[in-house]
Amino acid sequence: MDVVIENLPFLLRGAYYTLLITIVSMFFGSIIAVFVAVARLKGNRPIRWMARAYVSIIRGTPTLVQIIIVYYGLVDYGIKLQPLTAAYIALSISIGAYLSETLRGALQSIPKGQMEAAYASGMTPVQTMRRIIFPQAIRVAIPPAGNTFIGMLKETSLVSVITVTELLRSSQLLIAQYYVYMPFYISIAIMYWIMSTGFSFLLERLEKRLSIYV
Amino acid sequence: MIKTTALSKSFQQLEVLKEIDVQVNSGEVVAILGPSGSGKSTLLRCFNGLEELTGGSMQVCGVLVDAKQSKKERTKRIRQIRLNTGMVFQQFNLYPHKTVLQNVIEALLIVKKWPKERAVEKGESLLARVGLLEKKDVYPSRLSGGQQQRVAIARALAMEPDLMLFDEPTSSLDPELVDEVLAVIKELAKDGMTMAVVTHEMQFAREVADRIIFMADGVIVEEGKPEAFFTNPETDRAKKFLKKK
Numbered sequence: 255m256d257v258v259i260e261n262l263p264f265l266l267r268g269a270y271y272t273l274l275i276t277i278v279s280m281f282f283g284s285i286i287a288v289f290v291a292v293a294r295l296k297g298n299r300p301i302r303w304m305a306r307a308y309v310s311i312i313r314g315t316p317t318l319v320q321i322i323i324v325y326y327g328l329v330d331y332g333i334k335l336q337p338l339t340a341a342y343i344a345l346s347i348s349i350g351a352y353l354s355e356t357l358r359g360a361l362q363s364i365p366k367g368q369m370e371a372a373y374a375s376g377m378t379p380v381q382t383m384r385r386i387i388f389p390q391a392i393r394v395a396i397p398p399a400g401n402t403f404i405g406m407l408k409e410t411s412l413v414s415v416i417t418v419t420e421l422l423r424s425s426q427l428l429i430a431q432y433y434v435y436m437p438f439y440i441s442i443a444i445m446y447w448i449m450s451t452g453f454s455f456l457l458e459r460l461e462k463r464l465s466i467y468v
Numbered sequence: 469m470i471k472t473t474a475l476s477k478s479f480q481q482l483e484v485l486k487e488i489d490v491q492v493n494s495g496e497v498v499a500i501l502g503p504s505g506s507g508k509s510t511l512l513r514c515f516n517g518l519e520e521l522t523g524g525s526m527q528v529c530g531v532l533v534d535a536k537q538s539k540k541e542r543t544k545r546i547r548q549i550r551l552n553t554g555m556v557f558q559q560f561n562l563y564p565h566k567t568v569l570q571n572v573i574e575a576l577l578i579v580k581k582w583p584k585e586r587a588v589e590k591g592e593s594l595l596a597r598v599g600l601l602e603k604k605d606v607y608p609s610r611l612s613g614g615q616q617q618r619v620a621i622a623r624a625l626a627m628e629p630d631l632m633l634f635d636e637p638t639s640s641l642d643p644e645l646v647d648e649v650l651a652v653i654k655e656l657a658k659d660g661m662t663m664a665v666v667t668h669e670m671q672f673a674r675e676v677a678d679r680i681i682f683m684a685d686g687v688i689v690e691e692g693k694p695e696a697f698f699t700n701p702e703t704d705r706a707k708k709f710l711k712k713k
């Protein structure tokens with residue numbers, strides 16, 4: 255146990271990167287999701303088709319493979335990314351696909367009468383989307399998106415394979431140094447658990463706050 | 469205020485409105501009656517462009533819309549019409565994520581770009597008019613159906629429309645809540661608002677309407693003064709319809 259205490263700063267640094275990668279990917283993934291969801295619902299045929307292909311490919315392939323392609327695969331084309339950059343890109347693209355599906359479902363769940371009422375009052379399609387449809391869809395999407403977020407937190411461990419020193423790789427580096435396994439693995443498991451439940455808690459609070467109107 | 473010429477509407481093969489010629493004059497209250505599925509809602513929704521006409525033309529609030537115009541031109545004109553019409557729906561369609569007052573002033577802020585204070589002042593006076601000022605800060609889900617529909621009417625009035633369209637405004641209300649909504653509509657009629665009201669409330673139509681339009685199967689079967697229509701309908705269709713009521 256002493257080795258863990260001694261190396262706690264190093265592990266916490268790993269946890270910090272895990273959090274950072276989760277939040278950054280979630281942020282850019284959300285932006286991607288908005289565009290893709292709107293493209294699938296309102297785009298013309300080629301745009302709809304491209305958005306669909308993106309979602310299908312991402313959902314149909316392992317996240318690990320996507321990470322490896324972005325980091326190692328792109329080298330063939332002369333693109334040599336920093337591991338952390340590659341992690342951001344791969345995970346944003348990945349999570350964007352899942353979130354876009356959540357958002358699309360949420361947008362479709364808003365009754366048509368909402369749009370009609372807004373149009374009838376003279377609002378343009380863009381105003382209607384921004385002021386009426388989106389705010390409602392976001393509330394519908396938050397619980398499932400929150401679950402995606404927590405899933406994401408755990409998936410970040412995958413980027414250890416491209417040498418990003420997040421939480422899992424931090425422990426592996428220490429294990430290689432001290433030749434003890436369990437204390438480090440248990441420690442990081444606990445850290446993952448604390449972060450996940452922390453997010454769950456925040457999420458519940460957020461859901462409560464957003465549901466005041468029902 | 470409204471004048472259509474051979475207005476037609478089809479959904480794919482289904483011809484829902486067949487060359488309708490109808491007129492609503494300024495200050496007039498017209499009740500549109502007819503069995504369900506006869507095209508009443510579709511006609512009303514054509515007036516403010518929620519449905520696109522597929523044939524003929526119409527002039528609403530001084531704006532001409534023709535099925536032959538380009539899509540872009542029609543969109544522009546429809547928007548012009550919507551700025552001058554208010555619509556009230558059977559299902560209220562209030563914005564659930566906005567308070568009562570926010571519902572009423574949303575279009576004033578977003579479409580007309582009024583400053584907040586001015587919009588709030590207007591919104592509050594409209595809520596007072598429908599008797600719901602004390603509910604201004606609650607969310608629609610906390611209101612009864614009748615109250616929600618009154619808010620929806622206030623919301624439609626906020627844009628100071630020249631024309632109000634009502635699509636069965638009381639059909640999804642519990643019977644004991646119908647009157648409070650009809651009372652608000654009657655007030656509007658008294659104030660001289662031009663209105664087209666699709667309704668199944670025969671007593672209301674008889675009392676308030678200046679003219680009855682009776683539709684069946686996508687055509688106007690009969691049209692006339694309420695007294696004449698209700699006491700002495702000319703067509704068999706209308707006789708049958710009134711007997712069932």
Ligand SMILES: Nc1ncnc2c1ncn2[C@@H]1O[C@H](COP(=O)(O)OP(=O)(O)O)[C@@H](O)[C@H]1O
Nearest residue numbers: 479482484502503504505506507508509510511
């Ligand atoms: N969006 C739509 N797509 C296909 N058919 C429709 C649509 N809206 C209405 N209809 C059809 O048009 C006809 C008239 O409908 P509607 O105008 O709602 O009648 P009413 O309001 O008189 O009950 C019905 O047969 C209905 O099924």
Ligand SMILES: [Mg+2]
Nearest residue numbers: 508509510636
């Ligand atoms: Mg109808």
